[in-house]
Amino acid sequence: xxxxxxxxxxxxxxxxxxxxxxxxxxxxxxxxxxxxxxxxxxxxxxxxxxxxxxxxxxxxxxxxxxxxxxxxxxxxxxxxxxxxxxxxxxxxxxxxxxxxxxxxxxxxxxxxxxxxxxxxxxxxxxxxxxxxxxxxxxxxxxxxxxxxxxxxxxxxxxxxxxxxxxxxxxxxxxxxxxxxxxxxxxxxxxxxxxxxxxxxxxxxxxxxxxxxxxxxxxxxxxxxxxxxxxxxxxxxxxxxxxxxxxxxxxxxxxxxxxxxxxxxxxxxxxxxxxxxxxxxxxxxxxxxxxxxxxxxxxxx
Amino acid sequence: xxxxxxxxxxxxxxxxxxxxxxxxxxxxxxxxxxxxxxxxxxxxxxxxxxxxxxxxxxxxxxxxxxxxxxxxxxxxxxxxxxxxxxxxxxxxxxxxxxxxxxxxxxxxxxxxxxxxxxxxxxxxxxxxxxxxxxxxxxxxxxxxxxxxxxxxxxxxxxxxxxxxxxxxxxxxxxxxxxxxxxxxxxxxxxxxxxxxxxxxxxxxxxxxxxxxxxxxxxxxxxxxxxxxxxxxxxxxxxxxxxxxxxxxxxxxxxxxxxxxxxxxxxxxxxxxxxxxxxxxxxxxxxxxxxxxxxxxxxxx
Amino acid sequence: xxxxxxxxxxxxxxxxxxxxxxxxxxxxxxxxxxxxxxxxxxxxxxxxxxxxxxxxxxxxxxxxxxxxxxxxxxxxxxxxxxxxxxxxxxxxxxxxxxxxxxxxxxxxxxxxxxxxxxxxxxxxxxxxxxxxxxxxxxxxxxxxxxxxxxxxxxxxxxxxxxxxxxxxxxxxxxxxxxxxxxxxxxxxxxxxxxxxxxxxxxxxxxxxxxxxxxxxxxxxxxxxxxxxxxxxxxxxxxxxxxxxxxxxxxxxxxxxxxxxxxxxxxxxxxxxxxxxxxxxxxxxxxxxxxxxxxxxxxxx
Numbered sequence: 001x002x003x004x005x006x007x008x009x010x011x012x013x014x015x016x017x018x019x020x021x022x023x024x025x026x027x028x029x030x031x032x033x034x035x036x037x038x039x040x041x042x043x044x045x046x047x048x049x050x051x052x053x054x055x056x057x058x059x060x061x062x063x064x065x066x067x068x069x070x071x072x073x074x075x076x077x078x079x080x081x082x083x084x085x086x087x088x089x090x091x092x093x094x095x096x097x098x099x100x101x102x103x104x105x106x107x108x109x110x111x112x113x114x115x116x117x118x119x120x121x122x123x124x125x126x127x128x129x130x131x132x133x134x135x136x137x138x139x140x141x142x143x144x145x146x147x148x149x150x151x152x153x154x155x156x157x158x159x160x161x162x163x164x165x166x167x168x169x170x171x172x173x174x175x176x177x178x179x180x181x182x183x184x185x186x187x188x189x190x191x192x193x194x195x196x197x198x199x200x201x202x203x204x205x206x207x208x209x210x211x212x213x214x215x216x217x218x219x220x221x222x223x224x225x226x227x228x229x230x231x232x233x234x235x236x237x238x239x240x241x242x243x244x245x246x247x248x249x250x251x252x253x254x255x256x257x258x259x260x261x262x263x264x265x266x267x268x269x270x271x272x273x274x275x276x277x278x279x280x281x282x283x284x285x286x287x288x289x290x291x292x293x294x295x296x297x298x299x300x
Numbered sequence: 301x302x303x304x305x306x307x308x309x310x311x312x313x314x315x316x317x318x319x320x321x322x323x324x325x326x327x328x329x330x331x332x333x334x335x336x337x338x339x340x341x342x343x344x345x346x347x348x349x350x351x352x353x354x355x356x357x358x359x360x361x362x363x364x365x366x367x368x369x370x371x372x373x374x375x376x377x378x379x380x381x382x383x384x385x386x387x388x389x390x391x392x393x394x395x396x397x398x399x400x401x402x403x404x405x406x407x408x409x410x411x412x413x414x415x416x417x418x419x420x421x422x423x424x425x426x427x428x429x430x431x432x433x434x435x436x437x438x439x440x441x442x443x444x445x446x447x448x449x450x451x452x453x454x455x456x457x458x459x460x461x462x463x464x465x466x467x468x469x470x471x472x473x474x475x476x477x478x479x480x481x482x483x484x485x486x487x488x489x490x491x492x493x494x495x496x497x498x499x500x501x502x503x504x505x506x507x508x509x510x511x512x513x514x515x516x517x518x519x520x521x522x523x524x525x526x527x528x529x530x531x532x533x534x535x536x537x538x539x540x541x542x543x544x545x546x547x548x549x550x551x552x553x554x555x556x557x558x559x560x561x562x563x564x565x566x567x568x569x570x571x572x573x574x575x576x577x578x579x580x581x582x583x584x585x586x587x588x589x590x591x592x593x594x595x596x597x598x599x600x
Numbered sequence: 601x602x603x604x605x606x607x608x609x610x611x612x613x614x615x616x617x618x619x620x621x622x623x624x625x626x627x628x629x630x631x632x633x634x635x636x637x638x639x640x641x642x643x644x645x646x647x648x649x650x651x652x653x654x655x656x657x658x659x660x661x662x663x664x665x666x667x668x669x670x671x672x673x674x675x676x677x678x679x680x681x682x683x684x685x686x687x688x689x690x691x692x693x694x695x696x697x698x699x700x701x702x703x704x705x706x707x708x709x710x711x712x713x714x715x716x717x718x719x720x721x722x723x724x725x726x727x728x729x730x731x732x733x734x735x736x737x738x739x740x741x742x743x744x745x746x747x748x749x750x751x752x753x754x755x756x757x758x759x760x761x762x763x764x765x766x767x768x769x770x771x772x773x774x775x776x777x778x779x780x781x782x783x784x785x786x787x788x789x790x791x792x793x794x795x796x797x798x799x800x801x802x803x804x805x806x807x808x809x810x811x812x813x814x815x816x817x818x819x820x821x822x823x824x825x826x827x828x829x830x831x832x833x834x835x836x837x838x839x840x841x842x843x844x845x846x847x848x849x850x851x852x853x854x855x856x857x858x859x860x861x862x863x864x865x866x867x868x869x870x871x872x873x874x875x876x877x878x879x880x881x882x883x884x885x886x887x888x889x890x891x892x893x894x895x896x897x898x899x900x
Contacts, residue, residue, distance in 0.1 A: 058342065059342065079339040082456065208335065382644075384649055
């Protein structure tokens with residue numbers, strides 16, 4: 001190698017050093033319940049671009065139903081595994097804005113970061129991925145300059161701003177603020193279990209575009225109840241403890257295994273039990289919703 | 301030129317070589333019927349970012365009506381000419397997921413790539429741009445690692461993953477999989493024709509935001525029927541062969557050529573005949589929809 | 601410093617020169633009333649990518665109600681301060697397309713650029729940020745090649761195309777077209793004033809996701825009327841001069857200061873007076889909309 005190539009090599013080494021020194025990868029994924037009809041999400045992105053134009057900004061969804069912390073928790077958990085390590089997620093579903101919930105950054109053992117209010121939003125990613133460390137955002141240092149008047153739009157002035165600084169490597173995770181105990185606010189819900197011949201779980205979310213009903217019950221748990229592909233299963237759905245649906249259906253591989261308008265159980269793209277009507281909406285027909293109040297039991 | 305500049309020149313030549321060797325341009329455009337309320341589209345983008353962080357990801361639309369393959373076909377055809385050669389489109393409207401339709405990549409003579417299920421989605425781009433080659437995605441090689449359990453979310457695990465590998469140049473088109481015959485599944489529909497003094501065509505799509513009705517009839521075809529600007533035209537719309545609208549209207553340059561709430565015919569942004577009500581919704585008022593079942597006839 | 605590093609230094613100087621010579625920063629932010637169900641926005645982005653693949657494209661919103669120029673004006677004003685100087689905004693809400701409104705680029709004193717039809721869209725940013733210069737887009741030079749047939753989709757063929765050329769530095773602001781007088785078309789509306797013990801203003805917009813009602817009245821103006829936090833205020837809302845709501849409510853810091861379902865006045869994220877129902881929709885309950893026809897009066 002010729003000595004004349006040294007300047008380029010030096011640049012490459014510097015680049016590699018900075019890349020390794022910051023686990024963050026320059027990607028920010030935003031989730032809110034703001035919708036896309038006004039300028040709130042765009043203002044958050046503008047703030048991030050002010051911090052560093054090289055950031056790559058993406059959306060998870062901004063159509064979380066207003067104030068629905070559970071669904072925010074579910075959506076984070078749904079996508080996190082598909083984003084590279086080092087990605088910074090911002091989730092702002094914050095009915096308690098202005099009250100005492102803490103603004104935090106959660107670092108999971110998987111190497112992802114989650115920025116937002118500690119109000120239950122991080123229930124599912126913390127449980128599944130494991131908490132490596134949690135820091136409270138120091139709003140004195142990490143608040144958009146000029147935004148400290150009587151009121152603050154936290155999603156923009158604190159959460160998007162801090163996430164952008166973190167994702168770009170302008171601050172390290174340590175510089176976010178003081179270390180907190182390694183626990184987040186958790187939302188109680190029926191965890192998937194097998195008891196007395198019955199599998200129990202929660203209706204975690206609706207596949208809103210098609211009206212399918214998703215649960216937190218996976219295939220190994222069904223197997224413990226002796227349920228296999230092509231079996232007929234008995235399904236009961238409860239709302240706040242009262243049964244609202246009772247029926248039998250085949251547990252099959254995919255929609256095309258049953259006739260149109262027939263009900264089916266299947267494993268969805270997350271490999272969890274889901275209930276659907278082929279070319280129809282199970283949720284609409286039976287008025288099923290989702291969240292901690294909605295439980296499901298499945299047996300043979 | 302000074303010999304000391306050679307390292308930079310070398311880099312430039314290498315860059316140019318790779319740029320030319322891969323027609324793909326690093327741009328991926330996504331279309332689905334998933335909507336934006338859940339995490340499905342975000343998961344697809346995360347997968348693409350895992351493949352290569354330098355990719356540029358864009359949306360066509362994710363609001364294709366559920367299972368509406370025709371509209372997916374139309375939207376691809378609507379935008380493709382505005383994206384640079386080498387752009388990779390992913391379209392996932394896939395009612396037959398889990399059945400026998402083939403996962404393909406279509407390379408058109410225009411230099412664009414289309415990734416998705418071969419179920420009619422590529423009807424219009426194949427016909428207009430011409431098929432250069434089609435390859436079947438080899439799911440054994442091009443499936444997101446870890447996604448090969450009992451069920452696969454093809455949009456994410458196969459189509460987005462393969463598109464990202466192709467767009468980034470990590471694989472060549474040849475490496476997608478085996479060559480298929482150069483034909484795609486086509487959806488039958490009324491092609492624009494002039495017969496016996498009448499122009500016939502299909503209502504291809506609604507301009508949903510405004511309620512305008514778009515057709516596949518262009519100006520030269522109207523000219524063959526002797527129809528010119530400012531002429532009054534007679535329009536009949538058929539659903540499955542039965543007339544559902546009959547009326548006369550002026551064929552004008554633009555909306556402001558008629559009074560508010562008046563019906564008009566005009567050439568839309570694709571230079572195709574469209575029917576509208578100025579400051580109103582023709583589609584809502586007359587309950588018109590679109591697709592192969594909806595035909596239109598125009599005469600003087 | 602070693603003489604061998606000169607080539608790199610030269611490149612850096614060239615890069616810096618071009619960076620400084622063009623205030624534009626490579627960022628384009630798009631706003632329309634097209635919605636996201638069809639391919640119109642995607643076609644605009646494709647055109648921008650044809651101009652320069654290095655551009656960064658973002659959305660403000662595409663859900664401006666059809667033809668609602670006022671709301672377009674409001675949204676631009678809402679977000680502009682959060683985007684870096686040099687950002688190019690494209691706003692296409694254009695009921696008069698094909699008529700005589702001028703296609704312009706507005707350069708504000710803040711260093712932002714606004715591209716679109718001069719039909720009132722720039723009312724609020726021009727008033728707040730100040731007009732540095734306005735140029736009429738020379739459609740002969742700045743129209744997507746091949747789009748000059750009988751009709752043009754201005755949002756795509758003129759506005760997105762010109763914005764991309766400007767944002768990428770491929771043209772300077774001077775090259776947009778001829779200089780116009782430094783005034784834009786203004787939409788008349790009630791400016792915030794204090795008169796005879798009453799504060800008057802406009803309902804500028806609804807916070808559509810939650811149903812909150814936003815005004816253009818700020819805290820200093822309330823202070824002139826002697827209104828302080830925790831005071832009870834009297835609010836009247838007028839539509840075209842007729843009262844449609846009359847009520848009293850506390851003026852508080854944030855939602856959690858009142859019980860659920862209680863009405864409140866507060867300063868929103870723009871530090872403007874807003875009226876809301878805690879965990880409810882004030883706008884739906886009282887059928888309030890927004891724009892120049894909607895005025896509000898506040899007193900003690």
